[in-house]
Amino acid sequence: MTTNVAVIGASMTQFGQRDAWVRELLAEAGAACLDDAGVDPESVEHCYVSNMASGEFEGMTGVPNALAHDLDCLPAYTQRVDQTSSSGGAGMYAAWQSIASGASEMTLLVGGEKMTHRSTSEATDIIASLTHPVEYKHGVTLPSFAGLTARLYLDGYDAPRESLGKVAVKNHKNGVDNPHAQFRKEVDLETVLESPIVADPLRLYDFCPITDGSAALLFCPESIAKEYTDEYAVIAGVGGATDTHVVHERSDPTTMNGVVESGRQAYERSGYDPDDIDVAELHDMFTILEFLQMEGLGFAEPGKAWKATEDGRTERDGELPINTSGGLKSKGHPLGASGVAQGYEIYKQVLGEAGPRQVDADVGLACNVGGFGNCVITTIMEAGA
């Protein structure tokens, strides 16, 4: 690794139902990020857009070109990075590669998606288009995979249904302190457990909402970062991996190989291990996913994440705070933005700028999951020296 890659700016828009198209959301986050870093648009050399489906949601493609135009950063090189729901994490990996390879000395990454103008069934169907055609044909959407796997987990590990509910309760509680979150209200366990069934045993409050929003990060070599600021983060390690497209081919759906392998790479490249991580943003599109990532990343033994959660170890004042941002659960999940927004939270935490959400953290980890663990990016970030 020849060049240390720094993150010198971050921003995110209000997440929720927004009266703006994706290009407007991207421009809002992109401009705010450049402003945060005090970097002129003309200094941007690469401009990546993490976005899954602007064409399907809005009938608009070529969004990176539109963004570079809107931000006035021409002739910056632009490209869309798509890895379905993990497009944001994939964008962080692409941005890291652009700097580490010497291709760019200033890379702006903006993730975003506009979804709420579509009905829930339309949005779910667009997302389900990433599943294997045979599974898709049988009507298996991502929520149904989540329900089936949750049942397997609860039965296999004698875990109480309540433990899943506590993920939702914790993340909603954290989200109250996040001004950008879609939902800023606490929910109690009873509300979660009595909410309408979506995919048994999972209920409405086990799922993240449909969301519009955007988030951005600005990357450059560490040597250049110091010209702009003393307060920057460094990408300590990043890794990405893919699992089977056909979910039912996995020998044990409660083990997400993409999580395990991307985590292994990120730990190896950073020199850190799970014990070194002080704060983590995990992809809680469904409550069960938080358990599977905790176990896949070595934060809990297999079958023990539910216990760690029940014991409060992942609370803001616990041993390893998880989803201090509120997670996808309360913050919302604008597909292409989510991984970048995870990076935003970790950046803020390791720099001590997370305000009321702040925990004691030198090193943080973000795990962004595409599909039902189909493709996963894990990124470890720390404060710059």
Next chain:
Amino acid sequence: MTTNVAVIGASMTQFGQRDAWVRELLAEAGAACLDDAGVDPESVEHCYVSNMASGEFEGMTGVPNALAHDLDCLPAYTQRVDQTSSSGGAGMYAAWQSIASGASEMTLLVGGEKMTHRSTSEATDIIASLTHPVEYKHGVTLPSFAGLTARLYLDGYDAPRESLGKVAVKNHKNGVDNPHAQFRKEVDLETVLESPIVADPLRLYDFCPITDGSAALLFCPESIAKEYTDEYAVIAGVGGATDTHVVHERSDPTTMNGVVESGRQAYERSGYDPDDIDVAELHDMFTILEFLQMEGLGFAEPGKAWKATEDGRTERDGELPINTSGGLKSKGHPLGASGVAQGYEIYKQVLGEAGPRQVDADVGLACNVGGFGNCVITTIMEAGA
């Protein structure tokens, strides 16, 4: 630049009307490429898919995940690279960055698109979704930009209409010797000039067809390339740039700033200049684009490309053979595949493996254009030492 990036394998499928979905086309090209290089699927660390619109054309997303599954190269990291019609060139840039940064030691790039199951107007509309909403609303599709710009060029430079026709004649002639081309038949100038008007002054034979197909390239560090083969190419330089999203904001639409700037970067990084280029693949989606790229890349003075073409300088036996593959014009233009197929031709040419299309070439250049010059990638490749 720390790592020299080699290309050790290449493949392309038959282009044309194919009875196969994009994931099948990608798997066909990907497997053939690994086979060409003698590399096992499990050695692949990154697997990039250049594709603009599988969701819009087929209702299928997450295609990179499907490909990794089909090729049996899990847990390779996968990602879709989209830069509209220049997604293939963007994929070459992404693959280069993955190797040069040390993120991957074996990156498979597969570009592909499945389009012919859609009507011409549907396909044109999907492509037109990359234009600025205001221009789109006024019904300005890419062919209409081409017609307007062709008129401007012919008028401004006193160029004869016939010179554009000669681009089509030349590229069709070259395509006869390309077994993968959609059209393998010569056309005479009269046929071109009397074909139906599409966007005055451009006629049917000034346009590339709608095409299904896929192409693939395999990248690794040069140090590793030698373990597999003595016959490899090296990426000498690559560059990418973006122009205005709103085409009518350009001061002179006959100058493509994205071509100029991406070429400048590729020349600077490679240490080559236009005179060093022995063969070039240019993005002749419309005949006029070949002129604009020749001029933007320094192969002809502004307003002189038509004369160079009339003089036969770009013929296979000319000073600088352009589109020896037949170009998009006769080979076809499966959006995400085209830039990769350009790389395939340059790879074959610099290795002396282009068969009946072979010209005398040590250094070749590929220029892949997205939109109407909205985003452009220029790649320079040479034979490995």
